[in-house]
Amino acid sequence: MRLFTLLLICLLPIEALSRGVYQQPTDFINDVFQNNPPAAKRLWITGERKKISNDILGHPPRSLRVRYWGQDSRTAWILEEIGKEKPITVGIVINKNRVERVKVLIFLESRGWEVRHDFFTEQFKNIGLQSNKELDKSIDGISGATLSVRALKKLSRLALYLHSQTDFAHDAS
Amino acid sequence: MTRHKKNSKPIIKLRSLYLWHRYIGISAALFLLVLAVTGLFLNHTTDLRMDRNFISNEQLLNWYDIEPPQRTLSYATPQHHATLVEDKLYLNEQSIPGHFESLAGVIELEDIIIIAVDKQLLLLTPNGEVIERINNVNGQRALLGAIGKISNNIVIQTDDFFITDLDFSVWKKASKQEILNIEWSYPTRLSRKLRQQLKHDYRSNILTLERVMLDLHSGRIMGNIGVYLMDAAAVILILLALSGCFIWLQQLRKRRHKKTTT
Numbered sequence: 470m471r472l473f474t475l476l477l478i479c480l481l482p483i484e485a486l487s488r489g490v491y492q493q494p495t496d497f498i499n500d501v502f503q504n505n506p507p508a509a510k511r512l513w514i515t516g517e518r519k520k521i522s523n524d525i526l527g528h529p530p531r532s533l534r535v536r537y538w539g540q541d542s543r544t545a546w547i548l549e550e551i552g553k554e555k556p557i558t559v560g561i562v563i564n565k566n567r568v569e570r571v572k573v574l575i576f577l578e579s580r581g582w583e584v585r586h587d588f589f590t591e592q593f594k595n596i597g598l599q600s601n602k603e604l605d606k607s608i609d610g611i612s613g614a615t616l617s618v619r620a621l622k623k624l625s626r627l628a629l630y631l632h633s634q635t636d637f638a639h640d641a642s
Numbered sequence: 643m644t645r646h647k648k649n650s651k652p653i654i655k656l657r658s659l660y661l662w663h664r665y666i667g668i669s670a671a672l673f674l675l676v677l678a679v680t681g682l683f684l685n686h687t688t689d690l691r692m693d694r695n696f697i698s699n700e701q702l703l704n705w706y707d708i709e710p711p712q713r714t715l716s717y718a719t720p721q722h723h724a725t726l727v728e729d730k731l732y733l734n735e736q737s738i739p740g741h742f743e744s745l746a747g748v749i750e751l752e753d754i755i756i757i758a759v760d761k762q763l764l765l766l767t768p769n770g771e772v773i774e775r776i777n778n779v780n781g782q783r784a785l786l787g788a789i790g791k792i793s794n795n796i797v798i799q800t801d802d803f804f805i806t807d808l809d810f811s812v813w814k815k816a817s818k819q820e821i822l823n824i825e826w827s828y829p830t831r832l833s834r835k836l837r838q839q840l841k842h843d844y845r846s847n848i849l850t851l852e853r854v855m856l857d858l859h860s861g862r863i864m865g866n867i868g869v870y871l872m873d874a875a876a877v878i879l880i881l882l883a884l885s886g887c888f889i890w891l892q893q894l895r896k897r898r899h900k901k902t903t904t
Contacts, residue, residue: 494777508811509811511774531739531772531775532772532773532774532775533767533771533772533773533774534765534773534774535774536774
């Protein structure tokens with residue numbers, strides 16, 4: 470019976486095993502703030518912010534208001550972006566205007582799940598935003614995961630930009 | 643005389659071949675035009691955003707047997723309708739991005755429209771712009787069963803009744819007294835005009851221009867007959883190429899023959 474189950478698991482397509490919820494967003498926030506998260510704040514993405522967010526994403530933002538958690542010079546964001554067809558939910562922590570952590574929380578696409586691995590997300594560590602809203606360091610892509618890589622890069626840029634619009638960005642200076 | 647007889651045979655053959663080549667060419671022209679034009683478009687589907695352009699022509703939608711939606715569920719506030727048509731959500735006649743499975747109700751508080759859909763609350767402006775998507779409401783992972791309001795607070799029902807305000811940061815269990823005073827959102831009937839409009843909009847967002855172009859290219863737009871017609875066109879084009887080459891070879895041979903005799 471065990472052998473049969475093992476065989477069945479081996480026959481499952483690898484991507485089917487790779488899709489899903491890796492960490493609940495609430496667990497991510499608890500993790501970032503050592504189980505004592507501050508109250509969530511909201512940032513309106515309207516006017517100039519909407520225009521810049523649109524430039525970064527290449528399409529209008531999914532909502533006019535985004536929720537975030539901030540303490541000292543750190544902010545944590547739960548953002549979503551469509552890879553090819555389905556949304557990729559990513560948790561991003563910004564500290565002193567630089568990326569501290571990027572984590573793929575929910576991945577529902579059938580391809581490109583490799584972006585969840587640390588070897589890829591580690592590249593974002595300590596990256597900042599240039600004045601033209603591009604990342605100040607290049608990110609190596611993953612063949613076969615171009616759209617997911619692009620989505621993560623966009624979300625990192627967006628999180629850095631949105632962080633710069635909060636009071637916590639000024640705490641860093 | 644004998645020399646003349648020998649030369650006349652290939653000329654007759656060549657003439658008849660010319661005629662056949664011409665008829666084949668004329669009969670293939672229409673198919674070739676369709677193939678070339680649709681092929682050109684298909685080479686640039688992304689640039690032309692053909693996968694994002696939808697067909698709304700009723701005749702074409704009927705030709706493709708795209709049926710009107712079966713499932714329509716609507717809830718209303720005094721001024722707005724939230725309607726789920728199959729997997730598409732509408733605020734009045736405006737489509738909300740995304741695919742949805744269930745609709746549990748709609749309420750309006752301080753010019754914000756709150757729709758309970760699947761496992762989330764959608765906060766919208768009266769124009770249908772998404773203000774925020776509140777997922778994982780109060781840590782609940784179950785589908786939202788109902789939404790209502792009590793004074794200026796929002797109430798949702800999952801496995802229990804929970805109350806929050808427009809800040810959505812603190813949720814508390816509703817007391818029995820509070821439960822009795824909840825103003826629930828109930829399903830409502832759509833006006834005939836709006837129902838027809840939503841049904842038409844739903845149908846008009848299924849068939850892409852890319853799909854029609856592909857079907858024109860392969861002939862599938864006319865069903866199996868179209869495919870066989872395109873097969874016949876392909877055979878004709880092959881014959882055209884072969885007869886063209888044959889004529890060219892014949893002429894080449896003739897020219898060489900002339901050169902050697904002179």
